[in-house]
Amino acid sequence: MMPNTRSDLQAARAAWQYRGQQRPPFAQVPGPGQESVWDYPRPPIYQPDDRRITVHAGELRIAVTESAIRALETGSPPSVYLPPEAVDHSLLEPSERHTLCEWKGEAEYFxxxxxxxxxxxxxxxxxxxxxxxxxxxxxxxxYPARLACFVGDERVRPQAGGYYGGWITDDVVGPFKGEPGTGHW
Structure with missing residues (x-):
């Protein structure tokens, strides 16, 4: 449900149980060179990422950049955002779908x-x-479940559940929200 009023928005923000202040007992412990998604804050933070990011539909390259931004939010693998100039707009068609994130605003889909x-x-x-x-x-x-996304040479694994678009790579550990029973983690 999309919040319609300021009080709805505040209620949606307040509903999250974990906010990155303390790693819960069920969280995996990160190894060397890894991050725990349970150390990420809520609301999310945004971090530049200069690794090579590529996105494909089959053999067709949709995007490439070394100037991405990772959105880091408690319990979720990073969502990677690509600058507009990195994306081949000729391959996109606007969708009717719109969603609302209580932290980011209204999203439009393609x-x-x-x-x-x-x-x-x-x-x-x-x-x-x-x-x-x-x-x-x-x-x-x-969504890495719909497109082949790569961070360097590593193929990204999709976040479970189909709603969230987190990018799971070997350098992040969970468990990750999106699986059954993880609502409002």
Whole structure:
């Protein structure tokens, strides 16, 4: 449900049980070179990422950049946002879908014209992101369950559940929200 009023928005923000102040007992302990998603804050923070990011639909390259931004939020693998100029806009078709994040604002979605047909709602962006999220305004993120996303040479694994678009790589440990029973972690 999308918040309609300021009190709805405040209630949505307050509903989260974990906010990154203390790692819960069920959290995995990160090894060398790893991060725990339970150390990320809520509301999220935004961190520049200069690793090479590529996104493909089959053999068709949709995006490439070394100027991404990672959104880090408690309990979720990072969502990676790509600058508009990194994305091949000729492959995008606007979607009717819109969602609202209580931290980032309203998201609009895009289908990808892939080699095997339309990949529905594969990318999204916040055209007028709120507050601290203004850094990602106009930047695109995508679902690694629908597109082949790579950080360097590592293929990204999708976050469970289908709603969130977190990018699971070997350098982050969970468990991750999105699986059954993780609502409002």
């Amino acid at each position: 289908h990808v014209k892939g080699p095997d047909g339309l990949i529905r709602d594969a990318l999204w962006r916040y055209p007028q992101a709120w507050d601290e999220a203004a850094l990602i305004a106009g930047y695109f993120s995508c």
